[in-house]
Amino acid sequence: MSGVPVSRTVFYISDGTGITAEALGHSLLTQFDDALFRPPIRIPFVNSTEKAREAAARIAAEKEKSGVRPLVFSTLVSPELTEIVHNVDALCLSLIETFVAPLEAELGVRSTHTIGRSHGLTDTSDYKNRIEAINYTFAHDDGVSDGGLEEADVILVGVSRCGKTPTSLYLAMQFGLKAANFPLIPEDFERNQLPGALGSHRSKLFGLTILPERLAQIREERRPGSRYASLENCRSEVRAAERLMKREGIRWLDSSSKSIEEISTTVVQEIRVERIAPR
Amino acid sequence: MSGVPVSRTVFYISDGTGITAEALGHSLLTQFDDALFRPPIRIPFVNSTEKAREAAARIAAEKEKSGVRPLVFSTLVSPELTEIVHNVDALCLSLIETFVAPLEAELGVRSTHTIGRSHGLTDTSDYKNRIEAINYTFAHDDGVSDGGLEEADVILVGVSRCGKTPTSLYLAMQFGLKAANFPLIPEDFERNQLPGALGSHRSKLFGLTILPERLAQIREERRPGSRYASLENCRSEVRAAERLMKREGIRWLDSSSKSIEEISTTVVQEIRVERIAPR
Numbered sequence: 198m199s200g201v202p203v204s205r206t207v208f209y210i211s212d213g214t215g216i217t218a219e220a221l222g223h224s225l226l227t228q229f230d231d232a233l234f235r236p237p238i239r240i241p242f243v244n245s246t247e248k249a250r251e252a253a254a255r256i257a258a259e260k261e262k263s264g265v266r267p268l269v270f271s272t273l274v275s276p277e278l279t280e281i282v283h284n285v286d287a288l289c290l291s292l293i294e295t296f297v298a299p300l301e302a303e304l305g306v307r308s309t310h311t312i313g314r315s316h317g318l319t320d321t322s323d324y325k326n327r328i329e330a331i332n333y334t335f336a337h338d339d340g341v342s343d344g345g346l347e348e349a350d351v352i353l354v355g356v357s358r359c360g361k362t363p364t365s366l367y368l369a370m371q372f373g374l375k376a377a378n379f380p381l382i383p384e385d386f387e388r389n390q391l392p393g394a395l396g397s398h399r400s401k402l403f404g405l406t407i408l409p410e411r412l413a414q415i416r417e418e419r420r421p422g423s424r425y426a427s428l429e430n431c432r433s434e435v436r437a438a439e440r441l442m443k444r445e446g447i448r449w450l451d452s453s454s455k456s457i458e459e460i461s462t463t464v465v466q467e468i469r470v471e472r473i474a475p476r
Numbered sequence: 477m478s479g480v481p482v483s484r485t486v487f488y489i490s491d492g493t494g495i496t497a498e499a500l501g502h503s504l505l506t507q508f509d510d511a512l513f514r515p516p517i518r519i520p521f522v523n524s525t526e527k528a529r530e531a532a533a534r535i536a537a538e539k540e541k542s543g544v545r546p547l548v549f550s551t552l553v554s555p556e557l558t559e560i561v562h563n564v565d566a567l568c569l570s571l572i573e574t575f576v577a578p579l580e581a582e583l584g585v586r587s588t589h590t591i592g593r594s595h596g597l598t599d600t601s602d603y604k605n606r607i608e609a610i611n612y613t614f615a616h617d618d619g620v621s622d623g624g625l626e627e628a629d630v631i632l633v634g635v636s637r638c639g640k641t642p643t644s645l646y647l648a649m650q651f652g653l654k655a656a657n658f659p660l661i662p663e664d665f666e667r668n669q670l671p672g673a674l675g676s677h678r679s680k681l682f683g684l685t686i687l688p689e690r691l692a693q694i695r696e697e698r699r700p701g702s703r704y705a706s707l708e709n710c711r712s713e714v715r716a717a718e719r720l721m722k723r724e725g726i727r728w729l730d731s732s733s734k735s736i737e738e739i740s741t742t743v744v745q746e747i748r749v750e751r752i753a754p755r
Contacts, residue, residue, distance in 0.1 A: 228587035308507035316737035458595035
């Protein structure tokens with residue numbers, strides 16, 4: 198082979214959804230140049246010897262086709278299925294098995310080797326809380342409902358299109374938090390007051406702000422050429438929103454270059470919700 | 477120590493959000509009895525020696541308080557920070573470092589040891605697609621908009637409260653798919669026809685169904701004592717919806733005992749979207 202590396206096919210294989218395999222695999226691959234990898238192939242629900250053999254055959258076929266060893270990230274729990282899948286010419290990393298042995302030694306008990314448990318439990322209170330939080334967040338987007346704010350774990354505020362909606366949803370989905378959100382609009386700035394419904398929930402408020410240039414870009418995609426999207430208007434709204442949040446003592450962060458995962462994690466830290474559901 | 481195990485405190489530590497550490501840690505812990513563990517402590521954004529020392533101090537304090545070694549799942553990328561955090565009396569499992577060495581050997585290149593990359597990239601087309609998908613899904617929940625269905629990657633259909641909304645959101649958030657959803661309502665059953673807007677998007681339709689008993693339970697929480705929630709009505713709606721989907725040749729699955737992660741993963745497999753965004 199020449200000095201130029203051939204890009205590898207990546208497999209995510211699991212007895213459940215494969216979401217955990219992909220999360221860790223993706224984290225690992227971000228430590229290397231993107232060009233080294235092809236788009237991943239997901240093989241979820243590998244929970245029988247037959248499906249394990251099919252998965253092994255797909256990996257072997259890929260090796261045959263590309264001429265280079267694929268990378269296989271698996272979260273299979275069963276040693277039997279792992280053996281079948283990993284019996285191929287590929288780099289196979291067993292994300293669960295690797296750590297089960299040290300955990301067993303530390304805890305002094307054997308693991309249960311139960312398949313598909315991580316994302317398969319629907320009768321737990323954590324799961325129910327999470328679904329309830331999603332429904333709540335849906336019903337309390339963009340200030341559509343003042344009712345039930347006393348149930349909110351957090352209320353995001355900020356100018357239109359600063360990232361409140363996706364962040365609220367992520368807070369609900371990942372952390373099981375009931376996240377309402379309220380836009381701060383020109384009318385609020387004129388009155389120089391928070392929307393009336395928020396006054397009595399001050400401790401739950403968290404602000405998002407954004408660079409005016411970034412905001413103008415986002416709004417421009419939505420309403421090209423509008424006054425709403427103009428840089429001048431965005432500057433004025435952002436300035437007024439920050440002034441209002443400062444005056445009202447609302448914590449805030451700048452969402453401009455942060456992902457919704459980063460914003461949500463920061464919000465959770467800041468509001469110090471200790472009782473959030475484990476995932 | 478006696479034969480009864482003392483429950484351990486679990487730490488999730490990361491230079492980024494900690495979401496990957498928690499996903500894999502949670503998967504591992506589901507292989508053991510819940511009673512062995514206390515609610516987890518998350519320490520995200522450990523990206524400096526100072527924060528690493530703070531994290532180590534928190535772990536040490538927990539060991540002191542509880543008398544048993546905590547369990548530490550970390551996705552720290554920097555060897556220096558890992559050394560500081562892991563220099564405590566605890567079981568420390570290094571989820572990234574463990575696999576970086578075999579990957580480096582396989583690929584024949586060194587990793588970049590870049591901190592916080594996994595959930596920190598906002599200027600990629602994948603990330604933008606994902607945010608766009610979330611916004612799309614939000615705007616096309618519960619049949620609120622017929623417009624733009626040609627843009628949808630998938631359109632979920634099913635009776636009211638069978639799980640369409642959380643599944644749609646998960647499809648958008650995890651897989652970057654534009655997922656619209658449409659309720660099947662008594663009026664559709666009377667006409668014995670799909671809602672008019674859906675006729676020209678048949679290949680994107682995917683049905684969810686549910687056990688009438690489970691549906692009645694969910695609806696009862698929403699509207700106690702209503703005809704809408706009665707078992708009789710739920711039976712009749714579910715039967716009619718399944719008949720309609722069968723007649724129209726729509727693939728469907730039963731959501732009754734599946735998590736939104738499992739339903740979404742199955743939908744992705746079924747609709748064979750090959751071009752979905754890697755996470």
